[in-house]
Amino acid sequence: GTGRKRLIAGNWKMNCQRAAALELASSVVELSQASENADLLICVPSIHLADIEKCLQDSQVKLGAQDAHWAESGAYTGETSVSMLEDYRVQYLLVGHSERREMFGDSDERVANKFEAALKNGIKPILCIGESLEQREQGVTLDVLKSQVQAVIDRVGIKAFENAAIAYEPIWAIGTGVTATPEQAQEVHEQLRHWLATHDQAIADGLQILYGGSMNAANAETLLAQPDIDGGLIGGASLKADDFMKIYSVA
Ligand code: PEP
Numbered sequence: 001g002t003g004r005k006r007l008i009a010g011n012w013k014m015n016c017q018r019a020a021a022l023e024l025a026s027s028v029v030e031l032s033q034a035s036e037n038a039d040l041l042i043c044v045p046s047i048h049l050a051d052i053e054k055c056l057q058d059s060q061v062k063l064g065a066q067d068a069h070w071a072e073s074g075a076y077t078g079e080t081s082v083s084m085l086e087d088y089r090v091q092y093l094l095v096g097h098s099e100r101r102e103m104f105g106d107s108d109e110r111v112a113n114k115f116e117a118a119l120k121n122g123i124k125p126i127l128c129i130g131e132s133l134e135q136r137e138q139g140v141t142l143d144v145l146k147s148q149v150q151a152v153i154d155r156v157g158i159k160a161f162e163n164a165a166i167a168y169e170p171i172w173a174i175g176t177g178v179t180a181t182p183e184q185a186q187e188v189h190e191q192l193r194h195w196l197a198t199h200d201q202a203i204a205d206g207l208q209i210l211y212g213g214s215m216n217a218a219n220a221e222t223l224l225a226q227p228d229i230d231g232g233l234i235g236g237a238s239l240k241a242d243d244f245m246k247i248y249s250v251a
Pocket of ligand 1: 011169173174175176177212213214215233234235236237
């Protein structure tokens with residue numbers, strides 16, 4: 001809504017071996033049409049970055065990663081640094097996805113580390129936040145979201161959000177087929193933006209707040225019609241080029 005460019009972002013998670021990844025990326029490139037209204041992004045497994053960087057060359061499709069370590073380099077067996085991503089023209093980095101928070105120990109502090117490292121390397125972080133079903137039922141949704149965002153603001157400052165995006169992803173809606181209703185999502189987006197405006201009005205007005213959680217070709221249009229929903233972070237439906245591009249076409 002209100003002048004903000006849309007962002008349609010796919011999160012492939014840990015899916016697609018090499019050939020399938022190239023095929024999916026190629027299909028997205030083929031089916032994508034330049035749009036003034038919306039950017040198109042795929043966040044792919046890091047091992048495929050080199051292949052997919054080539055595949056996306058001369059296309060409008062942007063490349064993102066799903067996670068990275070905050071340190072420049074060092075004794076961190078198995079990790080990939082943000083500065084390594086930069087070599088592959090990665091423009092976006094997911095930080096704080098609920099799967100990483102829940103399964104891989106990504107605390108608010110680590111999330112802030114990653115967010116900060118991304119910015120330092122010229123990569124746009126997409127800060128993922130969201131409440132559990134239990135928290136929603138307890139009526140603490142907004143408190144949870146605020147504390148997740150505040151932890152990052154405390155580190156980098158509110159102005160840094162000029163080069164970032166937020167993805168609101170209720171945990172109960174991720175990968176479950178249960179989508180937040182457009183009204184539920186809009187309510188949260190609006191409250192969140194309103195709270196951000198108490199930090200900085202201009203930043204809040206310009207910030208892309210994406211919705212994520214079982215968004216698909218059938219429900220995307222009504223979600224994206226909400227004034228404070230500026231795009232989507234799409235898991236399952238981003239693995240089928242047709243579905244993903246249908247979402248893009250209504251953005
Ligand atoms: C996600 O992983 O960010 C996500 C929203 O997944 P899904 O679309 O499959 O619910």
